[in-house]
Amino acid sequence: MFGNLRRRLAGTLPLDDRMEKGQVRNRHSRVCLLASLSAFFWFVLLYFHFVMLGGSSVVTQSNPATVNTESIKKIPRNPNPIHVSSHVASDSPKFDVSREKEISANGKSKDESLKIVKSSNVKHLPVNKKDRAHSQMAKYPFMRALRTRENKSDPCGGRYIYVYDLPPRFNENMLKECRSLSLWTNMCKYTTNAGLGPPLENAEGVFSNTGWYATNQFAVDVIFSNRMKQYECLTNDSSLAAAIFVPFYAGFDIARYLWGHNVSTRDASSLALVDWLMKRPEWGIMGGKDHFLVAGRITWDFRRLTDEEYDWGNKLLFLPAAKNMSMLVVESSPWNENDYGIPYPTYFHPAKDADVFIWQERMSKLDRKWLYCFAGAPRPDNPKSIRGQIIDQCKNSKVCKLLECDFGESKCHSPSSIMQMFQSSLFCLQPQGDSYTRRSAFDSMLAGCIPVFFHPGSAYTQYTWHLPRNYSLMR
Numbered sequence: 001m002f003g004n005l006r007r008r009l010a011g012t013l014p015l016d017d018r019m020e021k022g023q024v025r026n027r028h029s030r031v032c033l034l035a036s037l038s039a040f041f042w043f044v045l046l047y048f049h050f051v052m053l054g055g056s057s058v059v060t061q062s063n064p065a066t067v068n069t070e071s072i073k074k075i076p077r078n079p080n081p082i083h084v085s086s087h088v089a090s091d092s093p094k095f096d097v098s099r100e101k102e103i104s105a106n107g108k109s110k111d112e113s114l115k116i117v118k119s120s121n122v123k124h125l126p127v128n129k130k131d132r133a134h135s136q137m138a139k140y141p142f143m144r145a146l147r148t149r150e151n152k153s154d155p156c157g158g159r160y161i162y163v164y165d166l167p168p169r170f171n172e173n174m175l176k177e178c179r180s181l182s183l184w185t186n187m188c189k190y191t192t193n194a195g196l197g198p199p200l201e202n203a204e205g206v207f208s209n210t211g212w213y214a215t216n217q218f219a220v221d222v223i224f225s226n227r228m229k230q231y232e233c234l235t236n237d238s239s240l241a242a243a244i245f246v247p248f249y250a251g252f253d254i255a256r257y258l259w260g261h262n263v264s265t266r267d268a269s270s271l272a273l274v275d276w277l278m279k280r281p282e283w284g285i286m287g288g289k290d291h292f293l294v295a296g297r298i299t300w301d302f303r304r305l306t307d308e309e310y311d312w313g314n315k316l317l318f319l320p321a322a323k324n325m326s327m328l329v330v331e332s333s334p335w336n337e338n339d340y341g342i343p344y345p346t347y348f349h350p351a352k353d354a355d356v357f358i359w360q361e362r363m364s365k366l367d368r369k370w371l372y373c374f375a376g377a378p379r380p381d382n383p384k385s386i387r388g389q390i391i392d393q394c395k396n397s398k399v400c401k402l403l404e405c406d407f408g409e410s411k412c413h414s415p416s417s418i419m420q421m422f423q424s425s426l427f428c429l430q431p432q433g434d435s436y437t438r439r440s441a442f443d444s445m446l447a448g449c450i451p452v453f454f455h456p457g458s459a460y461t462q463y464t465w466h467l468p469r470n471y472s473l474m475r
C-alpha cells in the first residue's frame with residue numbers, strides 16, 4: 001500500500017523533490033531496520049493480543065461525515081514558510097502538505113507489516129518452540145483477557161473494553177468551556193446531543209425527516225466517547241479487557257491552543273495525561289500497547305517535530321507513552337505506526353439499519369443533472385494546489401456545478417446546499433486542501449456522488465479499515 005504511495009509520489013513530483021525524498025530514505029534506512037526489528041517483537045505480542053482476540057472490534061462505531069464551518073488562519077511554518085492570507089475559509093484543518101518532505105519515506109503500511117509478522121511468525125515457528133512460547137505466555141497478565149475468547153457462553157469474550165474514568169479536565173471540563181474550543185466557531189452548539197449537534201430541519205427535502213444533525217467535522221472526540229458508553233461489552237474489570245479506551249478529548253484540547261499559544265501550553269494536557277496513565281496498574285500490563293484514544297483532528301496537529309514556537313501543534317503522538325498507544329484520527333500519518341485513519345463524521349446518524357437502506361434506495365434513484373461538482377476554496381498561496389485549476393475548469397464547463405467557499409459565511413457552509421449539490425452530481429471532486437483528507441469526501445459518498453481523489457493519501461492509503469483500497473476491483 002505504502003509502496004504504492006511512494007511510487008506515485010516519485011512519478012508525479014518534480015525531480016528535485018524526488019532527490020530530496022531519496023536522500024531522506026537512505027539516511028533512514030538503518031533506523032528503519034532497527035525499528036522493524038523491535039517492531040517485530042511487538043507485533044508478535046500485539047498479534048496475540050488483538051488479532052487472536054478479534055480486537056478489531058474495538059471500533060464498532062461508524063460515523064461517517066462532517067461540517068465545514070471553520071475558517072482557519074494559517075501561520076507560516078518552517079522549513080517551508082508559506083505566506084497566506086489570514087481569512088481563507090478552509091474545509092480542512094491546517095496542515096502543510098510539504099511536510100511530506102520532512103518525514104522519512106520508509107517502511108510498509110501498518111496493515112502490511114502486521115501481515116508479514118503474522119505469516120512469518122505463525123507459519124514458521126517449529127512446533128516445540130510454539131508449545132514453549134505458549135506455556136511462557138500463560139504467565140502474562142493479559143492471558144486472562146485472552147482466555148475470555150475461549151468461553152463459548154460469553155458473547156463478549158475477547159471484546160471487552162475497559163474505559164478509564166479520567167479526571168474531568170481531560171474531557172468534560174472542555175465541554176463546559178466550549179466557547180474557547182475554537183477561535184472561529186462557537187462549538188457549544190456542536191457538543192450538544194452527545195456530539196451530534198442540533199437536529200437539522202428538512203425544509204428543502206434534502207435530508208430525511210429524522211437522523212440528520214448539524215455535526216461539526218471536528219466533533220469525533222465527544223461523539224466517540226459517548227458512543228463508547230453504549231458499547232455492549234464494557235467491563236469494570238480491566239484484566240478482562242481486550243482494549244483500554246482513554247476518553248481524552250485530544251482534538252478539543254489542541255484546537256483551543258493551535259493559534260497563538262506557546263508550546264508549553266499546547267503540550268500541557270498531553271503531558272499530564274501521560275503522567276496520569278503511566279501511574280495506572282493497567283498501564284503496566286502491556287506498557288500501554290492495549291490503550292487507544294480517539295481524536296477528531298488530523299494527526300499533524302499532534303506531531304510537532306521540534307519545540308520551536310513556530311512549529312505546528314503539540315507533540316502528543318511523539319511522547320514515548322503515546323508511541324505505545326493507538327490513536328484513531330480523521331487523518332493518519334503513513335509514516336508512523338501509532339495512528340489509524342477513521343472517517344470524518346457526516347450529518348447523517350441513522351438510528352437503525354432500515355434508515356440506511358431507505359436512504360441508499362433514495363440516493364440510487366436520483367436524477368443527477370451535473371456530471372461533476374466541487375465545493376471548496378482555492379489555495380492561491382500553494383503553487384502545488386490543483387484547486388485553482390479545478391475551479392477555473394468548472395466555471396468554464398456546462399456540466400460542472402461549483403460552490404465557492406471564498407470568504408466568510410457562504411452557501412458552502414450550509415449543509416443543505418452542499419448535500420443538494422452532491423445529490424445532483426455524478427462525480428464529486430475531492431482535491432487536497434491544507435491536508436490530504438476532507439470531510440467532504442464522506443458527504444459525497446453519503447449523497448451517492450462518486451468521490452474523485454487526487455492523492456492516494458486522501459483515501460486509498462488512509463481509511464484502510466473502512467474503505468476498499470480499490471473499488472474498481474470489487475465487482
Ligand SMILES: *[C@@H]1O[C@H](CO)[C@@H](O)[C@H](O)[C@H]1NC(C)=O
Nearest residue numbers: 148151152153154155156157
Ligand atoms: C464464561 O462466561 C459466562 C457468561 O459471561 C460467565 O458467567 C462465566 O463465569 C465464564 N466462565 C469462565 C470460566 O470465565
Ligand SMILES: *[C@@H]1O[C@H](CO)[C@@H](O)[C@H](O)[C@H]1NC(C)=O
Nearest residue numbers: 161231232233234235236237
Ligand atoms: C462499572 O462501575 C460503575 C460505577 O460503579 C457502574 O455505574 C457501571 O454500571 C459499571 N459498569 C459495568 C459494565 O459493570
Ligand SMILES: *[C@@H]1O[C@H](CO)[C@@H](O)[C@H](O)[C@H]1NC(C)=O
Nearest residue numbers: 260261262263264265266309
Ligand atoms: C506560555 O504561556 C503561558 C500562558 O500564556 C504562560 O503562563 C507561560 O509562562 C508561557 N511559557 C513560556 C515558556 O513562555
Ligand SMILES: *[C@@H]1O[C@H](CO)[C@@H](O)[C@H](O)[C@H]1NC(C)=O
Nearest residue numbers: 278286287288320321322324
Ligand atoms: C512502551 O513499551 C515498551 C515495551 O513494552 C516498554 O519497555 C516501555 O516502557 C513502554 N513505554 C512507556 C512510556 O511505558
Ligand SMILES: *[C@@H]1O[C@H](CO)[C@@H](O)[C@H](O)[C@H]1NC(C)=O
Nearest residue numbers: 004456460469470471472473
Ligand atoms: C484499481 O484497479 C484498476 C483495475 O485493475 C486499476 O486500473 C487502477 O489503477 C487501480 N486504482 C488504484 C488506486 O490502485
